[in-house]
Amino acid sequence: MVIANGTEDERAFREEVFRHLEALAKFNPSGVLTSVEINSFEHRGRQIRLIFQSGIRKLQGIAAALTFRTTFTPPSKPPPYVDLTDNDGMIHYKYRGTDPGHSDNRALRMAMDERLPLAYFIGIRRGLYLPMYPMYILQEIAAQHEFIVGFSEALSLFNAYSTYKEELQRGYIDRITQARLHQPVFRARVLHAYETSCAICRLRHPKLLDAAHIIPDGNVRGDPVVPNGLSLCKIHHAAYDNNFVGITPDGVVDVQERFMKETDGQMLLHGIQKVAGIKILLPRERAAKPDKDRLAERYEEFKRAS
Numbered sequence: 001m002v003i004a005n006g007t008e009d010e011r012a013f014r015e016e017v018f019r020h021l022e023a024l025a026k027f028n029p030s031g032v033l034t035s036v037e038i039n040s041f042e043h044r045g046r047q048i049r050l051i052f053q054s055g056i057r058k059l060q061g062i063a064a065a066l067t068f069r070t071t072f073t074p075p076s077k078p079p080p081y082v083d084l085t086d087n088d089g090m091i092h093y094k095y096r097g098t099d100p101g102h103s104d105n106r107a108l109r110m111a112m113d114e115r116l117p118l119a120y121f122i123g124i125r126r127g128l129y130l131p132m133y134p135m136y137i138l139q140e141i142a143a144q145h146e147f148i149v150g151f152s153e154a155l156s157l158f159n160a161y162s163t164y165k166e167e168l169q170r171g172y173i174d175r176i177t178q179a180r181l182h183q184p185v186f187r188a189r190v191l192h193a194y195e196t197s198c199a200i201c202r203l204r205h206p207k208l209l210d211a212a213h214i215i216p217d218g219n220v221r222g223d224p225v226v227p228n229g230l231s232l233c234k235i236h237h238a239a240y241d242n243n244f245v246g247i248t249p250d251g252v253v254d255v256q257e258r259f260m261k262e263t264d265g266q267m268l269l270h271g272i273q274k275v276a277g278i279k280i281l282l283p284r285e286r287a288a289k290p291d292k293d294r295l296a297e298r299y300e301e302f303k304r305a306s
């Protein structure tokens with residue numbers, strides 16, 4: 001396959017890669033894809049692997065990187081990109097090695113110079129990735145051996161990234177990174193641990209499931225690790241967040257007394273009253289199970305709310 005670097009053909013080819021990922025996502029409402037699915041991409045009848053062992057995918061004829069990835073971390077550890085963020089809302093992607101002239105680093109630099117879109121694959125578990133695209137290499141910080149990566153929304157902002165309105169832009173980019181990167185990765189990791197089921201009612205429709213924090217985001221112990229998460233359906237997520245429903249440190253569902261006395265429709269009866277006293281569904285993997293200390297801390301809050 002020959003596509004000359006930096007041409008319209010190359011941009012069209014990249015669009016083709018994104019359409020392939022988009023089509024796969026339609027059949028995977030959880031948004032997580034296997035490396036086999038990702039690598040099933042075909043261009044002019046030829047299969048082209050998009051995920052590559054080294055991390056950076058380059059193609060013959062194209063000097064700029066096409067895809068890049070980060071590998072997964074165990075459920076109890078922060079997601080893989082955490083060491084790639086620097087509290088500035090930007091994604092910092094480390095060089096391969098320390099040599100700026102390494103072919104992988106050159107390939108990323110080329111994508112930056114040509115302002116070419118890339119696909120970023122974030123490892124959720126072995127062989128499972130959450131794809132993000134189009135992503136852009138915005139800037140190189142040679143002294144730190146890294147590139148700054150961002151979503152397309154950051155592309156225009158980043159050009160003007162300077163002391164002018166800097167704080168405003170930083171906040172905006174922060175929110176984008178939170179909504180488009182941190183939340184989806186936390187959700188994907190938690191849902192995977194619970195085999196895409198609500199821990200309370202066992203509902204198995206990914207579109208109706210969320211990853212709830214046990215200790216809320218922003219608190220000291222509210223880190224986005226799987227043991228601080230629960231896979232819950234929309235109703236049970238809202239009920240848990242509002243302390244209508246609580247979960248004991250041993251994983252038993254508790255319901256506020258006033259809800260138990262109320263008479264209303266089917267949702268209250270089956271969704272709330274009848275789940276009182278049931279054991280929540282737990283991940284099979286020990287490291288993914290909800291942390292008892294966090295559950296206890298949160299359960300105290302539930303009791304105070306009654």
Ligand SMILES: [Zn+2]
Nearest residue numbers: 198201233236
């Ligand atoms: Zn539920």
